[in-house]
Amino acid sequence: MKKEFRSGCPISSALDIVGDKWTLLIIRDMLVKHKKTFKAISDSDEKIAPSILAARLRMLELYKLIFKTKRIENKKENIYLLTEKGMGLTPIIIEFSLWGNSNLQEFNDIDAVDGLSIDKTLIIKAVQDSYYAAVLSRWRSASNIYDESIILGD
Template sequence: MKKEFRSGCPISSTLDVIGDKWSLLIIRDMLIKHKKTFKEISDSDESIAPSILSARLKLLESYKLISKIKIPKNKKENIYLLTEKGIRLTPIIIEFSLWGDTNMREFNKIKDVKGLNLDKSYIIQSVQDHYNSMLLNF
């Protein structure tokens, strides 16, 4: 996958990779909901089309935000796991959740998310620790 950026600005470069409609939702599902397979990720509430999901997974893998491995018991199926670089997106995911909860509730029937009233640093650390412990048990 060709890696072209619009400019050398770090915000622009980040948006070139994860600023589309789907990438952060895929990362959210992997990080918070512990989805690992193509089917699990495609079954999100937002109903991502398989072709778009496939393209986004390839993009995220090319930038080393996720890695793809074969399931040990089923060599035909892949498992997608966040890399350390992908896990480091946790603060962005949490900030988006907090901002959306505070500012979008009046426009959309936003589901209540447990724990959003806690300290941000605690939420971020808890999400990262929980994901990493899931990796250890894998």
């Protein structure tokens, strides 16, 4: 658990884990779109192949950016949730969104991102709070099970 890193540089090391075309999109789906299952993530606009998604989820679990659980009533479906480490990527996701929005309009039709004029730290906090309230609050460590019977929005 050492040779997969090209150097001791924190930027380089972060890129060794999330530096590819798919990993941060999976995090975006979970964090911003509140997706929790293999199927839901598979159905994104960008059409990730199942083999790649499976490999990435395995790797994200290995580095503890996500963890896997189940609903009480469903033995089959896996529920993927972000850990603190994973939620810590929020600022990176936000900065990518801001940069893409400001710098790529001449090359691609970029979807409008609303609320970009608000202060960045507020956006980051809002995204994290929303993920916590809408998704993570249903996680009960007592039984290591994801319990959607707690009725909340989403």
